[in-house]
Amino acid sequence: MIEVKNLTHVYNEGLPHETTALDDISFRIEDGSFVGIIGHTGSGKSTLLQHLNGLLKPSSGTIVIDGVDITDSHTKMLDIRRKVGLVFQYPEYQLFEETVAKDVAFGPSNLGLGQEEIDERVRRSIELVGLDYNHVKDTSPFELSGGQKRRVAIAGVLAMEPEVLVLDEPTAGLNPKAHFDILKMVQDIHVREHNITIFVSHNMNDIARMSDQVLVIHKGRLAMNGTPAEVFAREEELKSMGLALPEATEIISQLRREGMDLPQDCLTVDQAAEAIAAVFGK
């Protein structure tokens, strides 16, 4: 379980351009949940993610993961990294080794593990991201396609065997097929590992379809926290923050405004089709 309490982060504290990036944020994430985070660019989403794996320390507040306070200065950074794996935006830009296997091995090699254990983790992680280990292990990561490079970068994080996997816009810049494939992969990993998965996305369809819990960050504050149906029912508030509804929910909302009796909690095209057909008795 992750418990974030009264998390506040002030950049440039005490200086003239002091800015409060996170303002008194509290929430709880249960084991095995899939959590979506949404918010405008500049809302504080990335600052929040960087606190979750200890890259940033809060100005005040605590983050407790499975009973360990990762904001405590006595908690070792390596222990935090073992708990929480963060996949940055465009993680493929961080690939640097000569071969895929060496790149994925970089993280676990720093954990003081035996070579056998490292090799096993590398093989397992590469397979988890849906690549053929024997086929890619000796290739240069730079010869792979964009979607494959991203998988290798994610494998590097998985090789740390984190309990919590955090992904910052994992589909940014990918074309529709690679987009779908990467999300499918993240879901498969979640099902197999029973980990907590947290992902940031601007795509409301993905957030609605995949998440158990949605956090909405606005101007450094936690504006909403609930199930996708609860969050996307608050249409006006979301729109005032410059956020959209899932496409199907938007169409249903327009039909409701036209006076049609439809449930508000349709999040996908399938649910919307079902609900509208029901009104026509079909």
Next chain:
Amino acid sequence: MSFIRVENLVYDYIKTDEGGAPIASRAIKGVSFNIERGSFTAIIGQNGSGKSTLAKNLNGLLLPTEGKVCIDGLDTSVPENVWNVRQKVAMVFQNPDNQIVSAIVEDDVAFGPENLGIDPAEIRRRVDSALDGVEMGDYKEKAPHMLSGGQKQRIAIAGAVAMEPECIVFDEPTAMLDPKGRREVLGIARDLNSKGMTVVFITHFMEEAACADHVIVMDGGLIKMEGTPREVFSREEELVSLSLGVPAAVQLASRLRKRGVEIPEGILTDEELVRAITEAKAE
């Protein structure tokens, strides 16, 4: 005569194997189409479909292996034509950070015209008008790295506009932007088009392609579909088989038809679908 004419275009990338022998990989396998002056054409397709290679053939950055590309009657493969071609067709690329060369916004926009040897007063006029055109006039003395992705992309567009081309080819200009940045860039492209600029817009966002007059769908180096957005997006199953999506309104309309709700063909936008459903209900 069409502004851009592409006739039986074939393009091979040449790599060399370990022994130094050339290996050709064929990215475009014979395509023909025309683009009219003042039109807005969207090109969609998966990665590897050949759409970016096609874009780079439209201003002579790449030259055809076989076939011909003519810009306003000028054959791109004739060496004397290359500067005229580049003058007529400018490009904006995907990653704004890779296209900005100067530490100050207005210097960056002036970079292209300066290389044309234009009079400084004329450069000043072009830079100001290009920056105003993308609504970035207030930022002309700012540093590009302080701007958002969408703003940087607008600076890159201003750089293209300052060359006063007749056509701008946008190669996935919104792929790396957030929703606000995407709206800004698409808005600027539409605005330029409404003022007469010929626009070729390569994208994988279907809702952006839906704004075009004309859509070309590429797959495996070939044109698989071509037509108005309405014509192309009505072929939902083919698009899905090419791993491309369709807008939610199109998907929902076809599911409803399958369930026996009477929704007319050719629905493209949310508004059209909402109207069709309310009309069907009224009957």
